[in-house]
Amino acid sequence: MLARTLRARSLQSSVAAATWRTSQIARHMTPTPSQVSEEAPVLFESNGSVRSYILNRPKKLNALDITMLGLLKPKIQEWNESSLCGLVVGKGVGRAFCAGGDVADVIANAADGKTRHKAVNYFKSEFEVDYMLASIYKPYVAVMDGITMGGGVGLSGMAPFRIATETTVFAMPETKIGYAPDVGANYFLNRLDGELGAYLALTGEALKGRAVFMHGLATHYMPQRRIPALLEALASLEKPTMEMINSTIEQSYYEPEASEPPIALTGSVRVALDSAFSEKSIEKIIESLENYVQSSDEQVKAWATSTLEALDLRSPTSLRVALFALRKNKNGGLIDALRTELDIATALCNGASPDFATGVTAVLSKTPGRPDWQPSTLAEVSEESIIQDFFSPSSKYLDAKPEFNPPAGFDKPKHPMRFALPSQESIRLYVTQDTPGSGGLAVTRDQALQYFEQQTKGKGGVRDKVSEVLDRMCEEEIGDDGKDWLRWKH
Numbered sequence: 001m002l003a004r005t006l007r008a009r010s011l012q013s014s015v016a017a018a019t020w021r022t023s024q025i026a027r028h029m030t031p032t033p034s035q036v037s038e039e040a041p042v043l044f045e046s047n048g049s050v051r052s053y054i055l056n057r058p059k060k061l062n063a064l065d066i067t068m069l070g071l072l073k074p075k076i077q078e079w080n081e082s083s084l085c086g087l088v089v090g091k092g093v094g095r096a097f098c099a100g101g102d103v104a105d106v107i108a109n110a111a112d113g114k115t116r117h118k119a120v121n122y123f124k125s126e127f128e129v130d131y132m133l134a135s136i137y138k139p140y141v142a143v144m145d146g147i148t149m150g151g152g153v154g155l156s157g158m159a160p161f162r163i164a165t166e167t168t169v170f171a172m173p174e175t176k177i178g179y180a181p182d183v184g185a186n187y188f189l190n191r192l193d194g195e196l197g198a199y200l201a202l203t204g205e206a207l208k209g210r211a212v213f214m215h216g217l218a219t220h221y222m223p224q225r226r227i228p229a230l231l232e233a234l235a236s237l238e239k240p241t242m243e244m245i246n247s248t249i250e251q252s253y254y255e256p257e258a259s260e261p262p263i264a265l266t267g268s269v270r271v272a273l274d275s276a277f278s279e280k281s282i283e284k285i286i287e288s289l290e291n292y293v294q295s296s297d298e299q300v301k302a303w304a305t306s307t308l309e310a311l312d313l314r315s316p317t318s319l320r321v322a323l324f325a326l327r328k329n330k331n332g333g334l335i336d337a338l339r340t341e342l343d344i345a346t347a348l349c350n351g352a353s354p355d356f357a358t359g360v361t362a363v364l365s366k367t368p369g370r371p372d373w374q375p376s377t378l379a380e381v382s383e384e385s386i387i388q389d390f391f392s393p394s395s396k397y398l399d400a401k402p403e404f405n406p407p408a409g410f411d412k413p414k415h416p417m418r419f420a421l422p423s424q425e426s427i428r429l430y431v432t433q434d435t436p437g438s439g440g441l442a443v444t445r446d447q448a449l450q451y452f453e454q455q456t457k458g459k460g461g462v463r464d465k466v467s468e469v470l471d472r473m474c475e476e477e478i479g480d481d482g483k484d485w486l487r488w489k490h
Contacts, residue, residue, distance in 0.1 A: 042071040043093075048235035049086030051079045051138075058094030063102035064151040066118075069125045073407075076132045080409055086240050088136060089231065090155055091143040095167070098152025101126060103177075107360045110349040123182070123345040124402050126151060127338045130183050131406060134158030134334060134413040139245050141234065144168050144212070145224055154183025157217075158334065160414045161245060164218035165227070166209045173204035175314040177363055178355025178373065180322040180344050186329040187337035188416055192216050193424035193469075195277035196265065201322050202277070202285070203310045210256060211264045214465055219419045221461065222252040246419050253460030266468050269303045276304075280327075282319050282378055286311065313370050315355040316378045320386045328391070334413045335406060342404045344390055347397040352389045421465040422452050424473070431474060431486050442485040445470055 043054040053072060055062035079085040092098055101122070110119035133140060133155060142156035143163050149171045156162055164170075172181040172189070181189065181201045189197030196215055199205070213221035222230065230252050237244055265273060272295070276288035289311075292304035311319065321344060329337045348356045355373050362371040375381050389395050417423065428434075430451060431443060443451075445467075452466050453459075476484040 040071065041065070041068045042075075044075055047231075049084065049237065049240060050089055050231070050235045051082075051085045051087070052089040052091065052231075055090075055092040055098050058092075058096075060102060061096035061099035061147055062092040062094065062152070063099050064126060064155075065102040065105065066122050066125060069122075069129050072129050073125070073132065076129065076136060077407075077409065079138060080132070080136050085138055086237070087234060087245065088133075088138050088140045089143065089234070090133070090140070090159070091227075092146065092152075094146070096147035096152070097142070097144050098149075098155055099147045100150030100152060100173075103179075103360055104364060106349070107357050111357065116349055119349040120346050120402060123342060123349075124404060126154065126183065127342060127404060128407050130154040130158070131334065131338060131413070132410045134184065134416075135406070135410040139240060139242055140414075141245065141249070143227060143231075144170070144218055145227060149173055149206075151183060153185065157184055157188045158413055158416045159219075160242065160416065160418055161220065161249060162218040162416075163220045163222060163227070163230075163249065164209070164212040165222060165224040167224055168212045168218070169206050169208050170212045170217050171204060171206035172200055173206075175202060175318040175322055176204045176359065178315040178318055178353065178357070178359030178371070179348065180318050180325060180341075182338075182341035182345060184334050184337050184341070186325050186340060187332065187334045190326060190330055191417060194270070194274035196273070198277040198323070198326055199265075199273055199307075201326050202282075202314070202319055203307060204314065205307075205310060207264060210260065213461060214263050214421065214468075215265065216417065216420050216423065219417075219421075220249045220252075221254065222249075223254050226252045226254070242418075250460060255460070256464070263464075263468070267472060268297050268300050270472060272300045272304065276307075281383075282311075282316075282323060315353075315359060315371070315373045316375060316381045317353045317355050317373070317386070318359075319378065320381050320383060321390055324383065324386060324391065335404070339404045340391070343398055343401060346401045347390045347395060350397040350399075352395075352397040421459070421461055422456065424469050427452070427466055427469045428473070428488055431470070431488050442479070442487075444483055444485060445476070448486065 039056060041057050043056050045052040045054060053075065057063060079088055106119045106122050109115040140159045141161040141163065142159040144156050145165045146167050147169045148156060150173065153170065153172060172185050174181050185201060189201055193216065207215060207217065210221055212218045230249065233248050234245065237248065272292050276285055276292065279285045279288055286308065289304045289308050292300055295301045295304065325340050325344060329340055358371050358373065389397055430448060433443065448470060449463055449466055452462050456462050470486065473488060474486045475489045477487050479485050
């Protein structure tokens, strides 16, 4: 309570101090679509030590094309080496940060042998920009305001500071278009609690608002209206450190109101999700979901039913490729994930499956219903053929594939979860007292909440996150001393 009170007072002071500058930041840092619609597709701004890129294709929801990537790459290189740059900020104009890759040209280029190399080069260029932002020497803040999907997740997913707002819509929807999650997804989705990453990768379903933060896909949460003042506060920092940036962003945290909807994918639904998506094959996942459809828990039943319907709409080939890639990179690094993903993109551009073109065409033409996937059923797509075509060095679809190596000057990615809410695994280790120096003694709920609040210096949302995990994963047993001790039950 004390930490929240201090944070609230600090926020009031910071906002008051920055009020007179808000109009300037709104004008210089957050141009409206009408002001910039005829300008370059990526804008670059300087404000104090802050260097910003602003994705500026609002009518296309800031979808990334090769021109935008070509503008971003040298600027990121410049900022990485500049002594004047203390902090990098990424954001978008309009109602999206970035809705993904602009793949219409990719499909057109892939259809012609003479231009196919351009399609493959698009993915290589995109992944290079993603890696550069993941490992840039300077602190990096990604403002995930609005739609943040696919390529937009690649720009933000590895940032040490990822800000979600009430308008954030997060998804990796690649299986909807006959593709598979990329841009490092097979690294950062594997770092989420339980099997949430597998669920998001296979279904392509979206998380919205505060749920993006609570599930670890964003490190911070605030109302959209506070972003201009926050950016000005960041610009006022001299020689900003990671801790200074984190503290500044934390001041804008906003507690949930009673009218907010409950966080998605928690409680009994989350137990069912982790159980079903831990299975090793798509068929076993579907079988588990079919069992949950018979559940007496109406929320679980509804979730399982809608999830089965979602999977049925996805490309069978994409489902197999996505699950294999995710499991293959379970313990790998970002560079391993990007190399796997470039193989997948190369294979699809070279004709390993027609579903990518089919899916993109269906979206562009707004054709309703299930696209005409070929093959149309899981039974017709063997895992052996998927491994051979997409992942084997001897695959005919990977001839002359490009090599993916870290761009010069960009070596080690930053830890994407350093400033996020505590992970379920860290909570488990504390409850079971597997942490160093714990002494192996049982703990109470109050002790667990107090421990994580202290560890995160009163970070907003910590009590809600830890409480949800304890409710779902623990039982309480009354000891001889009359106290309720936690027991991890899963």
